[in-house]
Amino acid sequence: xxxxxxxIMEKVVNSRPWKAIFRHGWPDNPLDxxxxxxxxxxxxxxxxxxxxxxxxxxxSMGLGIITTVMFTILSxxxxxxxxxxxxxxxxxxxxxxxxxxxxxxxxxLRNMHRWGAHMMxxxxxxxMVRVFYTGAYKPPREFNWNIGVLLFITTLGGSFxxxxxxxxxxxxxxxxxxxxxxxxxxxxxxTIKKILLGGPEVGQAALTRFYALHIMVIPAILFILIGVHxxxxxxxxxxxxxxxxxxxxxxxxGE
Numbered sequence: 238x239x240x241x242x243x244x245i246m247e248k249v250v251n252s253r254p255w256k257a258i259f260r261h262g263w264p265d266n267p268l269d270x271x272x273x274x275x276x277x278x279x280x281x282x283x284x285x286x287x288x289x290x291x292x293x294x295x296x297s298m299g300l301g302i303i304t305t306v307m308f309t310i311l312s313x314x315x316x317x318x319x320x321x322x323x324x325x326x327x328x329x330x331x332x333x334x335x336x337x338x339x340x341x342x343x344x345x346l347r348n349m350h351r352w353g354a355h356m357m358x359x360x361x362x363x364x365m366v367r368v369f370y371t372g373a374y375k376p377p378r379e380f381n382w383n384i385g386v387l388l389f390i391t392t393l394g395g396s397f398x399x400x401x402x403x404x405x406x407x408x409x410x411x412x413x414x415x416x417x418x419x420x421x422x423x424x425x426x427x428t429i430k431k432i433l434l435g436g437p438e439v440g441q442a443a444l445t446r447f448y449a450l451h452i453m454v455i456p457a458i459l460f461i462l463i464g465v466h467x468x469x470x471x472x473x474x475x476x477x478x479x480x481x482x483x484x485x486x487x488x489x490x491g492e
Contacts, residue, residue: 257380291476296371300364301470305463307357311395312456314350322402324448326441329404354396361389373476381469388462391455398451401444412447413439 249255290296321336321343323329336343365385368374374382401412416439420430435442470476 253376257377297367297476298363300360300367304357304360304364305467307353307360308459308463310353311350311357314346314353315452315456317346318350319452324402324444326404326444329402329444333403333405354399358392358396361392365389378469378473381466381473384462384466384469388459388466391458391462395451395455395459398447398455401439401447402451404444409439412443 250259318336321340322332333347336347338344340346368382368385397415400415401408416430416433419433420426422429433443433446434440435446
């Protein structure tokens with residue numbers, strides 16, 4: 238029985254999913270125990286070694302950091318906007334007009350939130366392109382790549398749910414078309430549309446649900462995923478460029 242359990246444990250810890258999530262396997266030897274200590278975010282803040290190429294601005298262009306900063310700006314401006322907005326089909330549009338015309342710096346606040354959302358979508362796309370181009374999605378970093386894909390989808394979801402909140406003609410028909418297209422998904426399309434709209438058409442139920450998703454559900458998911466994403470970058474030893482030798486090291490070795 239003991240041998241059976243050990244065999245099962247060996248198969249699990251040597252499997253690709255386990256190695257994708259837990260980089261250093263099971264700590265049953267001095268090397269793995271040391272690696273777990275030095276790669277722990279709380280016990281050892283920085284990676285043991287950092288490649289010069291990975292910290293060059295031309296390598297990552299700071300796209301991940303910019304995306305995170307945009308999320309922070311969106312969170313702060315969104316909290317302020319909540320003080321002046323009521324998710325009601327009778328009041329939403331007029332609240333936006335009042336915000337832009339009568340609230341001090343209201344127009345600036347809304348534009349920061351709006352353009353910050355556009356910027357976050359753009360930088361997240363460019364960030365994924367950079368990761369793909371530099372091969373940073375390859376093993377053993379495929380787990381964090383999947384987290385990044387979930388982050389991108391959730392970011393699009395946040396942008397989509399926020400589109401309805403101004404409750405103008407552009408928002409109304411955009412959501413009408415968007416949810417109608419979603420209904421053609423073969424497996425759960427009609428269910429998804431019903432969950433989003435809460436009825437047969439875009440109305441008060443839809444506005445309430447989009448508002449709840451936009452200010453609570455999606456930001457919470459983004460916050461958790463961003464935390465896991467950054468943590469995994471640290472656990473994986475920094476950016477993928479750490480797998481490449483420094484030019485200075487190559488020169489010293491005569492390569």
